[in-house]
Amino acid sequence: MDPLVKKYFRQDMLPHIYCPGCGHGTLMKDLVKAVDNLGLEKDQVCVVSGIGCSSRSAGYMDFNTIHTTHGRAIAVATGIKLAKPELRVIVITGDGDATAIGGNHFIHAARRNIDMAVLVFNNNIYGMTGGQYSPTTPMGDFGTTAPYGSIDPSFDIPTLAKAAGATFVARGTVFHTAKTIRLMERAILHKGFSVIDCMSVCPTYYGRKNKKGDAADMIRWQRDHCVDSADAKLMSPDELEDKLIIGETFHRNRAEYTSDYQELIDRCKGGAQ
Amino acid sequence: MSYNLKFRFAGSGGQGVILGTIILAEAALAEGYQVVQSQSYGPEARGGSCKAEIIVSSEEIVFPKIETADCLAALTQKALDQYIGSVAPDGIVIADSSLTIPESWHGRTEKIDVISTVYDVLKKPMTVNIVALGAINAILGVAGDKALEEAVLARVPKSTGELNMRALEEGRKLYKK
Amino acid sequence: MSGKRVLMQGNEACVEGALAAGMRFYAGYPITPSTEIAELSALRLPVLGGHFIQMEDEIGSMAAVIGASVAGTKAMTATSGPGFSLKQENIGYAAMAEVPCVIVNVQRVGPSTGMPTSTAQGDIMQCRWGTHGDHPVITIAPSSVSEVYTEIIRAFNLSEKYRVPVIFLMDETVGHMREGIEIPDPDSYQVIDRAMPDKKGDNWRPFAVDSEKDVPKLPPFGMGWRYHITGLTHDERGYPTSSPEKSAAFISRLMNKLALNRDDIISCDSYMLEDADIAVICIGSIGRSAKEAVNRARAKGIKAGVFRPVTVWPFPDKEVTELAKKVKRIVVAEQNCGQIVLEVERCVRGACPVTFKGKANGSMLMPDEILAAIEGGEN
Numbered sequence: 140m141d142p143l144v145k146k147y148f149r150q151d152m153l154p155h156i157y158c159p160g161c162g163h164g165t166l167m168k169d170l171v172k173a174v175d176n177l178g179l180e181k182d183q184v185c186v187v188s189g190i191g192c193s194s195r196s197a198g199y200m201d202f203n204t205i206h207t208t209h210g211r212a213i214a215v216a217t218g219i220k221l222a223k224p225e226l227r228v229i230v231i232t233g234d235g236d237a238t239a240i241g242g243n244h245f246i247h248a249a250r251r252n253i254d255m256a257v258l259v260f261n262n263n264i265y266g267m268t269g270g271q272y273s274p275t276t277p278m279g280d281f282g283t284t285a286p287y288g289s290i291d292p293s294f295d296i297p298t299l300a301k302a303a304g305a306t307f308v309a310r311g312t313v314f315h316t317a318k319t320i321r322l323m324e325r326a327i328l329h330k331g332f333s334v335i336d337c338m339s340v341c342p343t344y345y346g347r348k349n350k351k352g353d354a355a356d357m358i359r360w361q362r363d364h365c366v367d368s369a370d371a372k373l374m375s376p377d378e379l380e381d382k383l384i385i386g387e388t389f390h391r392n393r394a395e396y397t398s399d400y401q402e403l404i405d406r407c408k409g410g411a412q
Numbered sequence: 413m414s415y416n417l418k419f420r421f422a423g424s425g426g427q428g429v430i431l432g433t434i435i436l437a438e439a440a441l442a443e444g445y446q447v448v449q450s451q452s453y454g455p456e457a458r459g460g461s462c463k464a465e466i467i468v469s470s471e472e473i474v475f476p477k478i479e480t481a482d483c484l485a486a487l488t489q490k491a492l493d494q495y496i497g498s499v500a501p502d503g504i505v506i507a508d509s510s511l512t513i514p515e516s517w518h519g520r521t522e523k524i525d526v527i528s529t530v531y532d533v534l535k536k537p538m539t540v541n542i543v544a545l546g547a548i549n550a551i552l553g554v555a556g557d558k559a560l561e562e563a564v565l566a567r568v569p570k571s572t573g574e575l576n577m578r579a580l581e582e583g584r585k586l587y588k589k
Numbered sequence: 590m591s592g593k594r595v596l597m598q599g600n601e602a603c604v605e606g607a608l609a610a611g612m613r614f615y616a617g618y619p620i621t622p623s624t625e626i627a628e629l630s631a632l633r634l635p636v637l638g639g640h641f642i643q644m645e646d647e648i649g650s651m652a653a654v655i656g657a658s659v660a661g662t663k664a665m666t667a668t669s670g671p672g673f674s675l676k677q678e679n680i681g682y683a684a685m686a687e688v689p690c691v692i693v694n695v696q697r698v699g700p701s702t703g704m705p706t707s708t709a710q711g712d713i714m715q716c717r718w719g720t721h722g723d724h725p726v727i728t729i730a731p732s733s734v735s736e737v738y739t740e741i742i743r744a745f746n747l748s749e750k751y752r753v754p755v756i757f758l759m760d761e762t763v764g765h766m767r768e769g770i771e772i773p774d775p776d777s778y779q780v781i782d783r784a785m786p787d788k789k790g791d792n793w794r795p796f797a798v799d800s801e802k803d804v805p806k807l808p809p810f811g812m813g814w815r816y817h818i819t820g821l822t823h824d825e826r827g828y829p830t831s832s833p834e835k836s837a838a839f840i841s842r843l844m845n846k847l848a849l850n851r852d853d854i855i856s857c858d859s860y861m862l863e864d865a866d867i868a869v870i871c872i873g874s875i876g877r878s879a880k881e882a883v884n885r886a887r888a889k890g891i892k893a894g895v896f897r898p899v900t901v902w903p904f905p906d907k908e909v910t911e912l913a914k915k916v917k918r919i920v921v922a923e924q925n926c927g928q929i930v931l932e933v934e935r936c937v938r939g940a941c942p943v944t945f946k947g948k949a950n951g952s953m954l955m956p957d958e959i960l961a962a963i964e965g966g967e968n
Contacts, residue, residue, distance in 0.1 A: 149817070152828055182813050187656070198817045198828065203810035205659060206819040207652065208682050214649035218656025218664070219810065221640045222614055226660070226811050244652075247645035400640060407635040434767065438596045441769040447596065450766040453622075453706040475881035475956055476733075476766050476874075 147171035147181070149201050156195055160346075160354025162313035162339030163260050167196045169316055169337075170229070170258065173323035185226045187216040189241060191267045193233035193260035193339075210241030213248045216255050224397040227327060228255040234275040235265050238294050242274075249303035249332050253396035256326040256333045259296055262341035270344030281348045296336040301389045306331035308389035312338040314361040315385060322387065331395050338383065415445065415470040417554060418478045421544075422463045422495050423487030428541030431567060433464040435545060439555035439563035440468040448476040461491055468554055485548050486511065487526065487540065506548060522551055524586045530579075539579035542568075546583020557584075594771050599734045599763040600625035600667075602770065603693055604633060606738035607665050609773075610745035611780055612691070613639035614664040616653035618646055618672060621705040622761045623695035626667035647672035651679035651692070658688045659818065661809025663745055667693035670712055671702065673719070680754050681720030682820045684843075687752040687796075687805060689783055691744050694756060695764040696924075698951045707951030708761035710873055710924035714931075716756045717902045723840060725847040727751070727854055728902035730758040732876035734768035739778065740899065746781040747854060751846055752804050758901060760924065762874035762953055783807075789814050797825040801845035847903055855905045858897040861887065865894030867963050868912055870933055871922040872901055875954055879922055882959035893963050901929075909936035920944045920962045924954050 148171070157163050174184060184202040188194035190209035197204040203226070207215045212230045220228045237245050237259045248255070264282060265271040272282030272289045275296065279288045297308045307329040311319030319337065326333035340346065340357040351357050361383070368386040371379060419436070421429045430451045437449040451464035465478045484499045485506040486492035492511050499505055501519055509523045524547045530540045542564060549560050561580060568576045597605070603626050615630035617623075631641040640657070644650040650666045657664040668676060673694045683690050698704035699711050712719075716728040729744050731737045741757055748755040786793065786806040795816040796805045808814045821829035822836050830836060847854060860880055862868060867886070869879040876897040886893040896912055898905050909932075913919060918941055921930040930945045937943055946962035948954040 149828075151826070152817075181815060182811060185810050198819060201815055203815055204817045205656075205686075205810075206817070206821065207655070208678055208820055211648065211652040211679065214644065214652030215656035215659075217642070217644075217649075218614065218616060218653035218658075219660045220656075221642060221653070222657040222660035222662040222664075223809075223811050243645050244649050247649070400635075404635045404638055408638065434596065437767060437769070441594060441596050445769075447769045448766060449596065449768075450762070453765075473768075474884065475877050476762070476768070477953055477955075479955060479957070 143168065143171050143175060147174065147201055148199050152199050155199055157192065158343040160340070160342040161192070162262065162341070162358070163192060163196060165313045165316065166258070166260055166319070166337050166339060167199065169311070169320045170323055171200060172320045173327060176320065177324055177327060179227055179327075183225065183227055184229065185219055186229050186231060187212045187219065188231040189233070189236035191233040191236045191265065192262065193231055194236060196231050196260070210236055210239070211244065212236065213241060213244040213255070213257065217244075217248055217253055220253055220255055220397055221400065224254070224401070229327065230255055230257040232257060232259055234259060234261040234263060234296070235273040238274045238296060238299065246299070246303035249300055249305040249334070251396040252304060252306055252331045252393055254330055254332070256323070256329070256335070258323065258326070258335050258337050260337050260339045261296060262339040262345060264341050264345035266341050266344050270348055276345075283348070296334065297388045300334035304332070305334045305389070306391055306393055307333035307387070309334075309387045310336040310338065310383070310385045312361040312365055312385060313340055314358045315365065318386060325387070329390075330398075331392065413470075415468065417468040417552065418465070418480070418482045419468070419552065419554075420463060420465040420478055420481040420484045420495060420498070421548075422461065422484065422491035424491070425460045425462045427462070427487055428538075429462050429487070430464040432541040432545050433466045435560070435563045435567050436549065436554055437466045437468070438566065439549070439560040440466070442559040442563065443555050445470060446473050448473050450476060461488070461494065463491070463495065483552060485544060487544060504551065506551060522587070526583070526586070529582050529586060533582055534575070534579055536575060536579070539575060542576045542579040543583040543586070546580040547586045550584045550587035594769050596767050596769050597734055598625060598767045599737050599759060599765060600695065601629055602734045602737040603667070603741050603757070603759065603764075604629040605772070606741035607691070607745065608633060608637065609775065609780075610742040611663045611782070612665050612745065613637065614654065614657035614662040615639075615641045615666065616644050616650040616657070616664070617666050617668065618644055618650050620647070620669045620672045622697055622764050623667040623669050623693060625764075626693060626695070647675035648679065651676040654690045655679060655683055655686075655688050658690050659810055661812070663689070663749070665691040665693065667695065669695050669697045669705070670699045673712060673715065677720040680726075681722060681724055683754040684720070684724040684726060685820050686818045687807065688754070689748040689752050690754050691741070691748055692754055692756050694758050696758065696760040698949065704951045706761065708874065708924060708953055709949060709951065710760055710875065711926075711928070711949065712758065713872070713901060713925065713928040716758055723844060725753050725844055726756065726902055727753055727847065727900065728756040728758050729899060730873040730901050731763055731899070732858075732873050732897065733763070734766065735770040736899070737763060738770065739773060742778055742780070743856070746779065749781050749783045750804065751850065751854070752783065752807065753847065758873065760873050786814065794825040795827050796823065798842065801842050802849040804846055851903050854900055854903060855908070856899040857905050857908055858895070858899055860895040860897070862894035862896060862912070865892050866917045867891065867893040867920060868896050868916045869893060869920045869922055869959060869963065870896045870898075870909070870929065872898055872929060875922050875924055878954050878956050879959055881956035882963060885956060885960050886963045891963060904932045904936070906932070906936045909933055910938070910940070913937040913940040916941055918942050918944065920946060920959065922946045922954055922959045922962065925949050
């Protein structure tokens, strides 16, 4: 058995529920690899997830794990982080979980810049319920609730995160594992609200509905269409037309919420009241 | 001897009638009475009509709201007209001098110059509730002067303490006249 | 502060009592008539090293409370009708995942936005059945400012002891009135903290108990016991299951956790019931109207009394069944169109007539209105 699987996964919880070819398994493995590389104590890692395919992953990992309600992972994580700032809080959520039903918590946690790493396992579809279009389903693509092609414009998660105030924003993919692991490490270490748009693949629903081929074809598409953010800066809009920009897209430091709250406590205890 | 007072204070939002009843309740509490204070709110913070009330008793207060008031103090005509019907026939109506007492009222009436005192003597409209409180307590004798002064000072901003003590004194004098 | 008599608002007493019980986390969203609870929590918590956060919405507030509790902090939120509706899914999660927490609902007139500054008791059934699915829940309704203080402590204690969400059901009348109260001495009440597990063995099962009367000993996150919490039906390990056998064992344990301990949870207030022919049953602030009505009835020679469930859920069913055998008639007085009366009728089982007196227009149900129901059998 892979030593990482042995060390970080709950053996009695496996096998996982993911379909053959699903990208989520790869992303789970990327996360434990990042934790391993950072040498974090398992007791100090807390994984919070919402509802959907992405969010089932929390249960497989041998950390402090909580699988919450649909859209609310970031809000639950906010309570955990404030109450116990020493925990490394990692949120695993999906495109629908984070940006549709949980969109309000996503933007407000970003505004507060509360320290947590939010990994959006983005498969462009509601997989658990059988293939309905999501806020990241590209316009014109199909889902069971978009039988004529979706007329909804889609969210670009890194742009959304940056606009709302996130201080570390990146995109990884299932194909680019080494890069994605490094991004996860940096997101976990970053003192502030970090978001990684983790491009997964859903051959079962999104792929099938949209004639994207099998899992290998979908991952091959990632290989052929992704451009690193550093390279993208040198490319023209025309060259970037059908490209997906990956890597770190935004990073800056500003006051972090739990640190500021601790300062507030110190100030109040110092006799301000 | 048993003591029981059901007092209602009414005016327009922003005049501080709620705070007025809170202060009177705290003064009565300091004198050893049982007290309950409550209010009804309109949605607007300023300008709407506002009613607050206290029950002061030497015994346990079972029902916390006033059905029939022993005393109504009104600072606006609208408040006076609205609540005078719920004053006991042997009760007291305290009204600003500028107000017209409805013909239906035949009981004891005390008219006091609260509004003109606030504008002409103190020149501070914000003191209206404290001036009224000085006069109300002089009429009703709920609490001693010291207990009332302490209750006022505990509830108003520190920087306005002196002004409010003057307001209280001006209010007291209004009844002595 | 203890020993001294102070003038305190119901909403203030809710915060002070909660702090005395050990509340150190508050998440909320502004809503009338509960807002003073958030305001005072914001003022007091940081001074005590605790945390206050104004969340982006009611749902997030409930979620953050769950998170803080999972991390080991006693946590509370406060709201009113519209917000209480929004919190329901996560209240169900707290019941399912056995996360201790206290939800204060200062009731106002509904449905919908209703009358935000006016009193009501229209959320009694929502406390019991507001979230979907069968679930255990405790609800406590205080009738005075001093009872707010002591009962919010009991609410936290029950929440910690039984690992359930406890709904603290106030109404606008109790929330906004001020009374002179004596702050209880800390030696006069008990503060209960959730039980910690024994040393972790190899086969530790977080949700395993010896009997259905017991409560799982779940440690806070970050203390060396790594386990999984989920809103999915789960087994003793906390792992999701769809096995009918495991699911049956799970729901039986969850429901019996309260059912088998009901005597420890239920608290009722009785007034002049010893020789009563007529019992008035009511909750919260209407207990005050009812006592006054009974005093007036007694002055007229009518033997009436008051039975007031302080613990509303679980409903004191046995107590009401017994009461119905002793009195000639029961009057149920509520600030709504009829909710507790449904429970009363269920428990009375025809043993005596039940008269309902309700009011839902935002003005308080007055003593004389209840007196009329006592005298006339008005229906």
